[in-house]
Amino acid sequence: VRNYNISVIPGDGIGKEVMPEGIRVLERAASLYGFSITQTWQDFACCDYYAKHGQMMPDDWKDRIGKPDAIFFGAVGWPDTVPDHVSLWGSLLQFRREYDQYVNLRPVRLMPGVPCPLVGREPGDIDFWVVRENTEGEYSSVGGKMFPGTDREIVIQETVMTRHGTDRVLRYAFELAATRERKHVTSATKSNGIAITMPWWDERVVEMGKNYPAVTHDKYHIDILTAQFVLNPDRFDVVVASNLFGDILSDLGPACTGTIGVAPSGNINPDGTHPSLFEPVHGSAPDIAGKGIANPVGQIWSAAMMLEHLGEADAAAAIMRAVETVLAEPGLRTGDLKGKANTEQCGKAIADAL
Amino acid sequence: VRNYNISVIPGDGIGKEVMPEGIRVLERAASLYGFSITQTWQDFACCDYYAKHGQMMPDDWKDRIGKPDAIFFGAVGWPDTVPDHVSLWGSLLQFRREYDQYVNLRPVRLMPGVPCPLVGREPGDIDFWVVRENTEGEYSSVGGKMFPGTDREIVIQETVMTRHGTDRVLRYAFELAATRERKHVTSATKSNGIAITMPWWDERVVEMGKNYPAVTHDKYHIDILTAQFVLNPDRFDVVVASNLFGDILSDLGPACTGTIGVAPSGNINPDGTHPSLFEPVHGSAPDIAGKGIANPVGQIWSAAMMLEHLGEADAAAAIMRAVETVLAEPGLRTGDLKGKANTEQCGKAIADAL
Ligand SMILES: CC(C)[C@H](C(=O)O)[C@@H](O)C(=O)O
Ligand SMILES: CC(C)[C@H](C(=O)O)[C@@H](O)C(=O)O
Numbered sequence: 001v002r003n004y005n006i007s008v009i010p011g012d013g014i015g016k017e018v019m020p021e022g023i024r025v026l027e028r029a030a031s032l033y034g035f036s037i038t039q040t041w042q043d044f045a046c047c048d049y050y051a052k053h054g055q056m057m058p059d060d061w062k063d064r065i066g067k068p069d070a071i072f073f074g075a076v077g078w079p080d081t082v083p084d085h086v087s088l089w090g091s092l093l094q095f096r097r098e099y100d101q102y103v104n105l106r107p108v109r110l111m112p113g114v115p116c117p118l119v120g121r122e123p124g125d126i127d128f129w130v131v132r133e134n135t136e137g138e139y140s141s142v143g144g145k146m147f148p149g150t151d152r153e154i155v156i157q158e159t160v161m162t163r164h165g166t167d168r169v170l171r172y173a174f175e176l177a178a179t180r181e182r183k184h185v186t187s188a189t190k191s192n193g194i195a196i197t198m199p200w201w202d203e204r205v206v207e208m209g210k211n212y213p214a215v216t217h218d219k220y221h222i223d224i225l226t227a228q229f230v231l232n233p234d235r236f237d238v239v240v241a242s243n244l245f246g247d248i249l250s251d252l253g254p255a256c257t258g259t260i261g262v263a264p265s266g267n268i269n270p271d272g273t274h275p276s277l278f279e280p281v282h283g284s285a286p287d288i289a290g291k292g293i294a295n296p297v298g299q300i301w302s303a304a305m306m307l308e309h310l311g312e313a314d315a316a317a318a319i320m321r322a323v324e325t326v327l328a329e330p331g332l333r334t335g336d337l338k339g340k341a342n343t344e345q346c347g348k349a350i351a352d353a354l
Numbered sequence: 355v356r357n358y359n360i361s362v363i364p365g366d367g368i369g370k371e372v373m374p375e376g377i378r379v380l381e382r383a384a385s386l387y388g389f390s391i392t393q394t395w396q397d398f399a400c401c402d403y404y405a406k407h408g409q410m411m412p413d414d415w416k417d418r419i420g421k422p423d424a425i426f427f428g429a430v431g432w433p434d435t436v437p438d439h440v441s442l443w444g445s446l447l448q449f450r451r452e453y454d455q456y457v458n459l460r461p462v463r464l465m466p467g468v469p470c471p472l473v474g475r476e477p478g479d480i481d482f483w484v485v486r487e488n489t490e491g492e493y494s495s496v497g498g499k500m501f502p503g504t505d506r507e508i509v510i511q512e513t514v515m516t517r518h519g520t521d522r523v524l525r526y527a528f529e530l531a532a533t534r535e536r537k538h539v540t541s542a543t544k545s546n547g548i549a550i551t552m553p554w555w556d557e558r559v560v561e562m563g564k565n566y567p568a569v570t571h572d573k574y575h576i577d578i579l580t581a582q583f584v585l586n587p588d589r590f591d592v593v594v595a596s597n598l599f600g601d602i603l604s605d606l607g608p609a610c611t612g613t614i615g616v617a618p619s620g621n622i623n624p625d626g627t628h629p630s631l632f633e634p635v636h637g638s639a640p641d642i643a644g645k646g647i648a649n650p651v652g653q654i655w656s657a658a659m660m661l662e663h664l665g666e667a668d669a670a671a672a673i674m675r676a677v678e679t680v681l682a683e684p685g686l687r688t689g690d691l692k693g694k695a696n697t698e699q700c701g702k703a704i705a706d707a708l
Contacts (some may be wrong), residue, residue: 084545084546085545085546085547085549085553088546088547089549093547115473116473117472117473117584117585118471118472118473118584119469119470119471119472119473138547138548139547139548139549141549141550143512143513143550143551144550145550145554150517151517151518152516152517152518153516153517154514154515154516154517155514155515155516155550155551155554156512156513156514156515156550156551157512157513157548157549157550157551158497158510158511158512158513159497159510159511159512159513160508160509160510161508161509161510162506162507162508162509163504163505163506163507163508164505164506190598190601191438191439192438192439192442193439193442193447193492193493193597193598193601194492194493194511194598195439195443195493195495195511196495196497196498196499196509196510196511197497197509197510197511199439200499200509222601222602223601223602223604223605223606224605226580226602226605226606226609227605227606227608227609227614228609230471230472230584230606230609230610231471231609231614243547244544244547244548247544247547247576247577248576248577248580248602250577251577251578251580251581252577252580252581252584252606254581255580255581255582255584255585256584260581260585
């Protein structure tokens with residue numbers, strides 16, 4: 001029987017509460033679809049490892065994690081004790097870089113049972129992917145301060161884009177579009193204002209497009225693109241963006257479909273040289289942590305993305321059908337979706353619906 | 355009688371069509387409220403000056419413009435003949451810098467007659483300002499390429515923030531909030547990812563806030579902030595942001611209220627050492643140019659912002675009342691708002707409603 005080694009990092013806050021439901025559904029899918037899961041749990045979180053050792057992960061974290069087939073991640077962050085940039089650069093952003101997870105992939109999809117904040121949109125109307133560059137660009141640590149603490153203070157931070165880093169994420173986006181019905185790539189740019197990196201990004205998109213004659217492509221400046229997400233979200237198929245623009249679009253997209261609380265994301269190393277990491281879009285949500293009311297769908301949908309990535313497409317599709325069935329039932333959804341279930345009841349309902 | 359010298363730059367495309375309506379309303383307001391307007395028109399546009407001379411403006415453009423009390427701007431851009439980054443850096447962005455128009459101010463307001471894309475929002479529900487830093491930050495021309503044209507290509511662009519440039523725009527935002535009922539400033543940040551400039555921006559916000567004990571403030575990361583514009587737009591009062599983040603938010607905000615086609619913006623030098631510039635949010639719209647169907651409300655609302663800036667608050671308020679009256683009438687609105695009027699008819703209706 002096919003076995004997958006999964007590194008499990010629940011993290012902080014509601015990460016700890018939704019992870020068991022993700023695992024429950026994963027185990028059920030495994031038994032139904034003829035594979036098995038070996039789990040190794042890690043306590044890399046603000047309220048666990050950091051609280052004891054003052055850093056997010058041990059120095060030998062790579063050895064501890066080993067060579068899993070994938071990482072299943074909850075959410076890290078506990079701003080009361082650890083500043084966000086410390087917790088995130090010490091774990092999530094570190095995985096993205098060190099494991100060269102150069103694609104951040106998120107679906108923007110209108111789901112049944114999830115109220116859409118946009119007028120007149122129905123499930124099925126909105127269904128696209130945001131492909132975000134996940135390792136370089138605007139998220140650099142290059143730069144510094146001049147005349148710090150004085151009136152003349154100047155602070156500089158560099159955006160660094162490489163052809164290597166840009167082309168590979170563009171290639172992923174075009175490859176993904178080629179598998180889809182509409183076969184269309186939209187590139188997020190700002191070449192009318194960010195006058196060095198973004199005109200060059202536009203050129204790379206045109207170059208990459210030449211390799212995919214069956215895929216059409218266009219570009220929007222990021223300002224008007226965010227507006228289009230609200231006004232014409234049905235227009236998009238695959239949207240590809242730099243690290244920062246992708247970060248924005250992949251929160252805005254789920255907001256437009258009302259799915260921030262339930263959407264998943266993949267931090268993917270498409271070359272398979274390192275493990276990929278799957279996590280819900282939502283964070284650790286300290287405000288509702290500890291109550292057992294968090295919505296587990298984001299974690300469970302992340303399990304489906306992970307299985308798809310591992311090659312278990314049937315199991316992944318089955319999980320998504322079970323998720324849709326449960327979301328459509330008020331008695332089985334959690335309270336954030338005006339349902340009556342708690343975290344565990346919702347997770348069990350999805351496992352049962354499998 | 356009070357006289358204002360106004361430099362008029364209609365620009366390209368629909369800029370040329372909506373400007374006469376802006377002027378019409380301005381003249382009417384002047385005659386009703388006891389002031390006069392002296393206009394000096396300039397042909398600084400892709401299809402005028404650039405077509406003849408290969409640059410957007412003459413080298414002595416500052417002398418030609420002289421020392422007006424304000425600049426009334428339509429829209430520039432004609433991508434078929436002039437790349438956007440050339441036309442914009444050669445005019446609009448040049449004014450912003452050379453005239454040190456360090457605040458870009460845009461209202462986000464739900465207006466009658468303008469269909470809102472968000473579920474269940476009514477005129478009055480959404481009413482806030484976006485204050486954007488308009489001269490520095492992410493829009494720098496510092497950077498370049500290494501190994502150009504090769505597989506090792508690296509492209510770098512620097513974000514440059516200064517204490518001088520940051521503090522003054524923050525001060526403007528806090529001053530503006532202090533005049534409003536809710537007295538609240540929201541800062542757009544990304545200090546969890548953009549780890550040099552943005553944590554510093556956050557510190558400057560906290561410092562500036564200390565001078566305004568009556569004004570409350572909070573911060574959101576730009577990704578979740580764009581989501582909040584869609585999910586909870588009624589939450590905001592004054593939103594302050596860096597150049598890039600403000601660019602995004604000030605298109606997204608009007609999109610959320612359906613007002614991109616009618617919203618205005620001010621490029622303001624609050625110190626009065628240089629003229630400020632007022633322009634509609636929309637661009638030159640080559641696709642509908644020449645048909646006489648463009649919506650003139652953005653230009654007219656910009657006239658109201660300009661008069662407010664010049665100290666003619668009564669006239670400005672009267673124009674806004676006239677705009678709201680006309681927008682509420684399908685027979686007087688333009689076709690983009692499912693109305694029956696053309697550009698001129700709509701402009702005349704607003705002048706008459708004054
Ligand atoms: C046209 C472009 C350079 C400009 C900007 O990004 O500043 C525009 O989007 C705006 O907001 O005025
Ligand atoms: C928490 C933060 C650093 C992170 C990012 O900006 O990448 C998050 O917003 C995300 O999208 O995963």
